[in-house]
Amino acid sequence: MAAHVADTHEMIRVHGARENNLKDVSLELPKRRLTVFTGVSGSGKSSLVFATIAAESQRLINETYSAFLQGFMPTVARPDVDLLDGLTTAIIVDQERMGANPRSTVGTATDANAMLRILFSREGDPYVGPPNAFSFNTASVSASGAITVDRGAERTRAEKVTFTRAGGMCPRCEGRGAVTDVDLGALYDETKSLNEGALTIPGYSMDGWYGRIFRQCGYFDPDKPIRDYGTRERHDLLYREPTKIKVEGINLTYAGLVPSIQKSFLSKDREAMQPHVRAFVDRAVTFTTCPDCDGTRLSEAARSSRIDGVSIADACAMQISDLAVWVRGLDRPAVGPLLGALGDTLDSFVDIGLGYLSLDRPAGTLSGGEAQRTKMIRHLGSSLTDVTYVFDEPTIGLHPHDIDRMNDLLLALRDKGNTVLVVEHKPETIAIADHVVDLGPGAGSAGGEVVFEGTLEQLRGADTLTGRHLDDRARLKDTVRAPTGVVEVRGAATHNLRDVDVDVPLGVLVAVTGVAGSGKSSLVHGSLARRDDVVAIDQGAIKGSRRSNPATYTGLLEPIRKAFAKANGVKPALFSANSDGACPVCKGSGVIETDLATMAGTATPCEECEGKRFEASVLEYTFGGPEDPRDISQVLAMSVAEAESFFGSGSAKVLAAHRILSRLVDVGLGYVTLGQPLTTLSGGERQRLKLAAQMGDAATGVLVLDEPTTGLHLADVENLLALLDRLVDAGRSVVVIEHHQAVMAHADWIIDLGPGAGHDGGLVVFEGTPAALVADRSTLTGQHLAAYVGSQPPA
Template identity: 35%
Template sequence: MAETEETIDVQGARTHNLKDIDVQIPREKLVVITGLSGSGKSSLAFDTIYAEGQRRYIETFSAYARQFLGSLERPDVDKIDGLSPVIAIEQKTTSRSPRSTVGTITEVYDFLRLLFARASDAYSYHTGKKMVSYTDRQIRDLIVSDFEGKRITVLAPVIRSRKGHYRELFEQIAKQGFVKVRVDGEIRDLEKGMKVDRYKTHDIEIVVDRLQAASDAETAGRLDESIRTALYAGDGVMMVLEAESDQPRYFSRDLMCPETGISYPVPEPNTFSFNSPKGMCPECNGLGHVYEANRKKIIPDASQSIKGGGLAPLGTYKKSWAFKQLETIALRYGFDLGDPIEKIPDEALEVILHGGNERFEVDSKTLGVRRQYKIEYEGIAHFIVNQYRDSDSTSIKRWARDYMDKVSCPDCGGARLRKESLYFRVDGRNIAELAQMDIGQLAAFFRDLRERLKGDQLQIAGEIIKEINTRLGFLLDVGLEYLSLNRGSKTLSGGEAQRIRLATQIGSQLVGVLYILDEPSIGLHQRDNNRLINSLKALRDLGNSVIVVEHDKDMIEKADHVIDIGPMAGKHGGEIISEGPPETLRLHDTLTAAYLNGSREIPVPAKRRKGNGKEIVLSGCTGHNLKGVTAVFPLGKMIGVTGVSGSGKSTLVNETLYPIMNAHYFNGVKRPMPYEKIEGLEHADKVIDINQAPIGRTPRSNPATYTGVFSEIRALFAKTTEASIRGYKPGRFSFNVKGGRCETCQGGGLRVIEMNFLPDVYVECESCYGKRFNRETLEIRYKGKSIADVLEMTIDEAVTFFEHIPKIYRKLKTIQDVGLGYISLGQQSTTLSGGEAQRVKLATELSKRDTGNTFYILDEPTTGLHFEDIRVLMEVLNRLVDKGNTVLVIEHNLDVIKMVDHIIDVGYEGGRGGGEIVATGTPEAVSKDPKSHTARYLKRELFPDRQLASQTQEEQ
């Protein structure tokens, strides 16, 4: 037995489906935990080891501090020895805030802000010339050298290009002892009651002193005093005017344009933060976008009249203040509310949309006199924008957004920062330009920046540039060179978010820590896998322990130690069936070993489908990094969209193709990325998108409620003879509704006992014994089973039980077909693994009746799936295609790619180097393309027996 100091010794783990297992995990090694989806991998790694590490950390705080932090439940395990401080790097850890970006979560943007605050050059936004700042001594020396012997006037600017009569200002200046002012270029004596035309813009400066510039001591002293006074009165800015000139020279202690006199405050890191009032654009509050009213959404059909509901936000005619105002506008511009909107004069429509305020008179036909009317109308477009901006109601904001478009901010152009912040530059670039570069470009910019800087700039910036280069290097190492710093964190996939956190942790240089990762290879092309594995090894080589829950073949083969959990999933899993080095794992009789050693495999289809001969052609796509591509999607086939991470796959499919199809078939409102045209939509009749958004993760959510089958089951129970006699409706059999549920635990099945400073304890409800329902409800039985008994059934058991009820059977059979027969109908969503949750969602969509002409879109459906799970999933998808449907998968997994009928390979690289269609055709055809990164790895899967020496040389 190994020493506990060299291992993490877990004894008696029983969390979820773990069967009282003991396992020793070597420390300071790269350890992979693998097995079928639902076998218990996450239960061991996250719900046992990580949960215990977190609990121990919380317990180091005082009882007083713990009451604010909350408490963690002790995992169901006898003992864990040798546990280091634990950090979990999961897939759902990044912020969903629109203010969170790749730059902020990696801290690279923080270093950029520091760099610009300390080592940037400021430029005038008026003239583009470099800004200058002086000390008082430098100002005096410049005045003496440039104006020596000349008569000058020292001025303090107080008003710049503003309207007003300024009577109070002149009185205040006089009280301070000044006798002259310069107004609009003319020097005037201060007089009592002096004022200027309030409707014109004015420039006003105080005349501080008039003297002859000289270098003698007496003049220098007087000049020093005048400079101090002028800078104080002018708020840090002063002017010097030569007697024969009307063009003043500006001087300032702050950064200032010497020609126009505009000045910037001294920069600090917050000057470049879009999350700080000092740096954010005031128009969009640092978000980079604003919402503006869309005329087409307000008036969807101009052939309708206002009375008939032509103005969508107002609806059809009713007696209200808004329609009364519209009648007044109609009177003013000579039209009727029953006229089609397209016939209404343009100037009237402008008032209707954007408001107006005027009085007018109209002859009264009945009274024979002129009557006065008044238009005081805010305008529908203005009203919508103001409601969205000012309302505290979420529902009103949602209503307003239905008539608005999200557009780039007109003030900052999407840069998020105020104008002044964008005129500070390092090596000719402002901070927004650097944030827009992808990380590959940014790394190249900083790699030799030190050589391009000089003097004080280099001395100040040297250490900051070193830190930036180090962090960018880590991001490159985990294959994220295609991301930019201003990319919103909520747009990142789970795998990207996890690899960003991984890069951040490597950068922290911690030692002696246990890192636990959940499938970091998600969304990563085979080409980049080695870089990820090397990053994990670097983390290990620092002196840390790394545990990875993973199905990737390369990751398993390059690990130091592999733990295989099984033998099957759910109730039939939860045991350690193999552990040791990868070469030992191959020798065992397990599903994982069988796929690794080749005794089991997902076979390549004997022939590819020909399809139905029809196709959808999407032309001129330019969203994000797409370079005007035209993609052809042949129908009646399984289509695989492949390519390296960041090449443009999701932009092409999820952000361009799907929104177009969804709008066409279902009137979806999501705006697609820019494209020229699409042809062939009539050849399909609906589109279904099965994305990676998680299902509801509350304890009251379960597979039965999510898939909708529980509604059918409740309706079935309500139709039983006993339920009909008692008058029970379907709601009686819901654990979320008063009436049928147990009120002691409110349908939860558990009661929470608060233990003050100790963790809360969950105990089985003493009234219903965990059944969730009251006695009367449980007395209703269908084929001898109560509603609680049905929720405890596994999917496999329920399929047999309900086989004669088509509505219920069809939904349950689909869940069984995607390999989830082992989970129970009422299993809490919080206890489902990521792979299980994804397949519940997939089963929900697949259970809907297909027409044989449906277009399915799946984004990486193999997330969280073992080789065997992928085989089962592909059988389901193949059945869909065999019925005539089209299935499109965005995928990196070669076991899926080799089975599709048609590949669209996007590349060549990620980010700016991507956005082109590299190759299309059958997998065999694409594998021969020398330019495709996918082809190299696909060739190995399709032709494993060939010696591909030339390919190996090319990779090396």
């Protein structure tokens, strides 16, 4: 009995996991070891690691807090699993982009800025105040008040004094580093009155609350054209500060258009806006560097305080690798422990391959891989042990040269006595695992099972997709395509690029390579992608509601709805869950959501439609003929691969739908269901979905892809290469930013940037064929590609 208890303390036990596509999965994971989870995209890796193990750990931790505190925490529902035992505190280090908050920077997202502020508040000359005096998120405040003064023999009396709180925020730009100028002509049509719909701002309809406020505020005549307004009326319409008013007996706040726009639109991250709002902001608002603080976000006082001639603004603008050297060189015994901690944090950035960043870099501009590695910083120096760290493809965005350093960090976390769970596709990281769990055998409904557990060597001999492809190596092509022309890039100086001149060949497959931070994205997105004939496809979120799915996004649902309508003699709108065919109870969402306050909310299938989203009468209409009739909900539940077969033959043949489905299969999304919410797709899946939609356009111009191998299993990389070949052969010029050696080897031309990252990069260090790069071996990329294809190992 004692031995059994000891064993359970050494294992995380999962029994009967059924989250998403998991099929009653049971397994035991060794604690204080590094376990890598492998399998094709959609096989169930994330469902097991994130949606089951990590989710339950976080849910149980949240339940230890009071109901009051839980009300401020994100609610986590219990995963669909029979038993989870032996869990420890889980820390998730994922690839979610950091912060839609425009005030968040690399420095504020870690402890680095906080330590710098303390340093300058203690050692800066002249002294300007406590740490908040160096914070661009804290404003200076002055206020008057009364205090009681005891005059001893005199009577006690009150005196009026002024209280001040020093903050480091630039008063002009309010700590944003940029000032805005609003084009008033984009806010309204001055030939119309308000009642005639003069306002052209999204959401400012005269039919809603804004209309009632503007019509009844009393500051101007809503029936008078705006061009006829007097000075006072125009000022009140545009600039009046928030003022309490009463409309229809309700106390409300009125504010002019400009302060209203600043509050409702400009306080949000542009990328988080809905497309029509973003288009309005781009049209109506211009952003320029603040002339008072020169973009540093800091007040003059904060910038005036220096240590050895360096201000906090100078320090935050330094490349982190340089800042680490500066901090280590300071001889300030009074703050020795602080300098040591700050130096360790900055060294962690360098160790993790982010030394090229600066602390003033907006957090929202980091890629998913950079964001994930930045989140790691706070854990590397932690004294916690027996924690479960959960990583989602930590090698994304890393050059082969940097993967070794990432592996060292993962092993260091394990060696401190922690359990490390990693979802990964790269053989280099699978190779360091103590234990491997392979899921499959396929994706979606064809996956969800554990098909292998064991060591790396055992995996090599396993008859699974991962085992069979673990040692795959792409070959250099015997012949490469000849370019049909070039795009000339001259004097490129975006970010760290150093006046780069380069010719990008057309009509071929071009790989842009180099270590993270070498300037690849700056060259491609800052110069090439700005051309009118270039289409750039990234991994960013696809705007839309949770009702959006692959069928709606690609336009696939349109020919399907028309086919259903024609076959049944009814209108197409019946076959939309967002239109006439929606279930009247759940309004087409398929679930009934219940807010349980401090507890996790519930989303239960709608009893009326049983989660099918459609009105019952709509589901009586079928399509596909007597041999295989399907209703619209059954079609949306199909995987892409199943639907391609269904709509490609027999009485269910719909050519327009089949063409779209074939493209989705081509990009490796055959396992995704047609009705799967877009919000559940990974970054790599989003990029491939965008690519499939783009493939329907005429095959001309330049197509730019940013790391298209992200999230792809080893077995799928070969399919991607075939797809890239088909795009080029059909007339596209394809440029990929890529770290995967298989893509480099398969390219017709390579543009390698470097030699290092940040100010150590920004140059084109090689242009030519992959074979020439391997023969040259003068760059880090060349050395690693040579090792990959079986030549000389990297230095």
